[in-house]
Amino acid sequence: MASNLPYTKLIVRSVSLGVLALMKFMKTVALGFSLFIFLVIFFVPGSALGQSSSSEARQTNSTEANQNTQAVTDAKPNTQNDEHRHRYHVRLGTIGVGGAYSRFSGPFFYNPFWYGFYPYRLGYSPFFYDPFFYSPFYAPGYFGGFAYGESKGEVKLSGAPKTAEVYLDGAYAGTADKLKSIWLDPGAYDLSVSTPGGSPFHQRIYVLSGKSLKIAAKLPQQETKQKTTEEKQ
Amino acid sequence: MKLRTCIAVALMCVLSLSAETPRGTVPRATADRYPVHAAQSGVTIGVTLLTPDQVRNAFASDVNRCCLVVEVALYPPKDSTVGVSLNNFVLRVTGTEVAAKPSGAKVLAAKLQKKAASPQDRDISISPTTSVGYESGGYDPITGQRRGGGIYTSTGVGVGVGSSRPQPGSTDVDRNTMELELGEKALPEGEASAPVAGYLYFALPKTKDKKATHQLEYTVNGNKIVLTLP
Numbered sequence: 533m534a535s536n537l538p539y540t541k542l543i544v545r546s547v548s549l550g551v552l553a554l555m556k557f558m559k560t561v562a563l564g565f566s567l568f569i570f571l572v573i574f575f576v577p578g579s580a581l582g583q584s585s586s587s588e589a590r591q592t593n594s595t596e597a598n599q600n601t602q603a604v605t606d607a608k609p610n611t612q613n614d615e616h617r618h619r620y621h622v623r624l625g626t627i628g629v630g631g632a633y634s635r636f637s638g639p640f641f642y643n644p645f646w647y648g649f650y651p652y653r654l655g656y657s658p659f660f661y662d663p664f665f666y667s668p669f670y671a672p673g674y675f676g677g678f679a680y681g682e683s684k685g686e687v688k689l690s691g692a693p694k695t696a697e698v699y700l701d702g703a704y705a706g707t708a709d710k711l712k713s714i715w716l717d718p719g720a721y722d723l724s725v726s727t728p729g730g731s732p733f734h735q736r737i738y739v740l741s742g743k744s745l746k747i748a749a750k751l752p753q754q755e756t757k758q759k760t761t762e763e764k765q
Numbered sequence: 766m767k768l769r770t771c772i773a774v775a776l777m778c779v780l781s782l783s784a785e786t787p788r789g790t791v792p793r794a795t796a797d798r799y800p801v802h803a804a805q806s807g808v809t810i811g812v813t814l815l816t817p818d819q820v821r822n823a824f825a826s827d828v829n830r831c832c833l834v835v836e837v838a839l840y841p842p843k844d845s846t847v848g849v850s851l852n853n854f855v856l857r858v859t860g861t862e863v864a865a866k867p868s869g870a871k872v873l874a875a876k877l878q879k880k881a882a883s884p885q886d887r888d889i890s891i892s893p894t895t896s897v898g899y900e901s902g903g904y905d906p907i908t909g910q911r912r913g914g915g916i917y918t919s920t921g922v923g924v925g926v927g928s929s930r931p932q933p934g935s936t937d938v939d940r941n942t943m944e945l946e947l948g949e950k951a952l953p954e955g956e957a958s959a960p961v962a963g964y965l966y967f968a969l970p971k972t973k974d975k976k977a978t979h980q981l982e983y984t985v986n987g988n989k990i991v992l993t994l995p
Contacts, residue, residue: 683936718938720945738825738946742933745825 672700672716684715685739692725692733692749699724708749725749788953789963792838799838801994806986807842814979814994815964823964824950826943827934831876832868833969835981835994837952838962846956847985855982856967859993863972867965870951874944876968878935892923 680686689698694709700721705711708725716739726732733749792811796802799811815823815834828834835856841847857864896919934943952963969979981992 685933718936718942720942720949736949738942740825740934740939740942741936743825 672703672721673705673714678705678711678714678716680715681717683741684717685741686744687714687716687723687737687739688712688744688746689714689725690746690748692751693727696725696727696749696751699726723747723749725751727751788949788951789961790836790950792840792960792962796838796840799836801981801992803990803992805983805988805990807845808847808985809840810983810985810990810992811838811840811962812836812981812992812994824946826874826877826946828873828877828947828966831873831968832966833979835965835967836962837965837981837983838960839952839957840960841957846958849952849954849957849961851952851954851965853984854965856965856969857980857982858969858972859978859980863969865967865969867952868968870944870947870966873947873966873968874940877943878937878940890925892925894921894923895919 689708689712692698692708694707696708698705698708698711700714700716700723702722702724705714718739718741720736720738723735723737724732730751733751735747735749737745737747739745793799796804796809796811800813802809802811804810813836815836817829820829820834821827823834833856837854839847839849851867851869854867855864856867897916898918899916947964947966950964952965953961979994981994983990983992
C-alpha cells in the first residue's frame, strides 16, 4: 500500500498539469478566435462597421461596396466630401434661468438630552421655551416657526426699534428687525414689544387665516422722545 | 406622587380660571370726551358711532359686513353700582320703525364666517409657451435628400388645475377667533361699580340714505335716554 503512494501522486500531478495545459491552450484559442472575429469585422468588405466608419475599407473596396457607395453618392449634390454624410442637427432648446432663496425662520431644534436643560447651560437657544415658567403649552411658532403657511394669518409689525424684543403669549419670539412679518395660526395672542430701558408695548391681537394684520408698535419711550424733539423744534 | 400631581392639576385649573382676560375697552376719562353723552339717575353715558374706517382699524374681523358698531361707556354714580345689560339698548334709524337690539358675539361670528369655498372653486393656471429656434441643414435619414435648415417655431399651452383653497377667515378656528374678539371687546354685562366701556354690535340693514341718522335708546332704572348719533 505504501509503495503505491508515489505512483498515485505522480498520476495526480500529471493530470493536473494536463488540465492546466489544456486551459492555457483553450485560452490561446479563444484569444485567437476573438482576434479573428475582430479582423473580419473591420477589414472584410461588406460588413456593417466596415462600410460606415472606415474609409480605408471603402478604398480597398469590393464590387458590392462600390455599388453601395455609388448609390449614396448619386443622391448627393456634392460627391467630394464624404465626411458630410454625418448628420448634425443642432436645435436650440429652452434655456431656463432661475433662482431660489430659502431662509429658515423657525426656531432650531433644541435637544435637552444633548445640551442639557436651561439651568445647566449658559448659551441656550433664545427660542427655547420653558413650560415650567410660562405655560404648560408650547409657545406660538415653536414647531412651525413664523414662516408662511396656507392656513395662517400674517402680523406685520412696524414702528418698533430694531433691537426691541418681541414676546407672544409671554414667550420670547425674537427681535423686531427679524419679525417684521409673522405668520401665526388663527387665534388670539398677547403681543408684547419691549426695549431694555423703556416701557413695553402690549396689545391683544386676533389672527385670522389668510388675513394680514398691521401693528404699529410705538413704544412709550419713543413717543416721549418724539414729543421732546417736537417741543425743541 | 399622585397627591402632588392632583394638587398641581388643581392649581393650574384655578390659575387658568383666575387669569380672566379683560373685557370691553378702556373708558375715556369722562363722558364729556365722547361725542354724545347724557346723564340719567346718576348714571352718565357716553356714546360714539364708529365709522367704517374706525371699525376696520379696531377689529381684525370684518365687522362692517354685518353691523354697525357703537362704543358705549357707562359711568356709575359714586358709591353705587349700575346694572349693565345688552337688553337695555336699542338702536333705531331716525324717523323709521327699523330698530335692533345688540347682537351677541356668537351670532355675529357665525354671520361673519364666510362660506367655505366650493370644491369647484379652484386655482387654474394657464402657462403659454412659445419657442423659436434655428436648425442647421442636413440629410434626411429616410430619403437621403438634403434638407435645408431654418427657423422653426412652436407654441403650446399648459393648463394646471389646483386644489380648492378655503377663503380667508372661513375656517371654524377663524369663527372661534372672531367670536373671541367680538366677545372680549363687547360691553361687559353685569353690575359695574367703576366706569365700563365696550362695543355694541347692531345688525341693522344698510340704508341707502347717506344722511340717515341713528338713535340709541338706553333704559336705566325704568327711565329712557335717547341719544342721537351723528
